[in-house]
Structures are given as structure tokens and as C-alpha cells.
Amino acid sequence: MRLYVGGLxxxxxxxxxxxxFGQVGQVTQATVITDRETxxxxxxxxxxxxxxxxxxxxxxxxxxxxxxxxxxxxxxxRERPRSEGRGYGRERRSSGYRSERY
Numbered sequence: 001m002r003l004y005v006g007g008l009x010x011x012x013x014x015x016x017x018x019x020x021f022g023q024v025g026q027v028t029q030a031t032v033i034t035d036r037e038t039x040x041x042x043x044x045x046x047x048x049x050x051x052x053x054x055x056x057x058x059x060x061x062x063x064x065x066x067x068x069x070x071x072x073x074x075x076x077x078r079e080r081p082r083s084e085g086r087g088y089g090r091e092r093r094s095s096g097y098r099s100e101r102y
Contacts, residue, residue: 001055004077006044008032009068014045016067021047024061025054046077 005017017030032045049055055076063074 001049001052002077003047003049003055003058004044004073004075005047006073007067007070008041008043008045008072009070010041010043012041012045012067017045017047020062020067021049021058024049024058026050 003021012032014030014032017032018027021027021030026049027047028050029048030045031047033042034040035042047058049058059074059076062072064071066072
């Protein structure tokens with residue numbers, strides 16, 4: 001199961017996530033999401049544990065706890081909805097509105 005970890009201190013590393021979640025179960029992957037341009041952490045990441053029981057234990061034990069000086073959120077990661085497109089020139093399908101500028 002893949003877990004979302006939010007509210008991370010900006011200096012958190014992937015090794016920090018491995019160490020923290022390794023106390024609960026076997027971590028198969030840990031990733032801190034960074035800004036493409038600056039390389040700075042965005043304050044969230046993802047952790048995968050070897051099975052669903054360990055992942056649920058991590059949620060139960062770590063959600064709402066302190067990491068550094070911040071309270072972290074740990075829950076099951078949801079798949080990101082597919083975008084209809086990005087940037088200028090796209091139609092806004094949800095409202096039927098189409099910009100005359102583009």
C-alpha cells in the first residue's frame with residue numbers, strides 16, 4: 001500500500017522517512033517530493049510498505065505525530081485524477097466556457 005505523508009519539515013530526507021516508517025514495518029520505497037526548479041522539498045512525500053497490514057499500522061501509529069517541529073499527516077495515497085490538459089489555449093470543459101483570448 002502506498003501512503004501519503006504530508007506536513008513534512010522542509011529539511012526531511014528520504015532517509016528520514018525510511019527511518020521513521022521502518023520502525024513500523026518494512027519500507028519498500030520512500031520519496032520526498034521536490035520542486036523541479038529549486039530542488040526544495042514541497043513538504044510531502046510517499047512511502048510504500050511491504051504489505052497492507054504494516055501500512056495500516058503506520059497510519060494508526062504515525063498520523064498526527066510530530067516530526068521535527070511539524071505535525072504530519074499519514075493516510076492512504078489516492079490516485080491523482082487525470083487532468084484534461086495544462087496551459088493556455090485549452091477549453092474549460094466543466095463549465096462550457098471557452099476563452100476568446102486563446
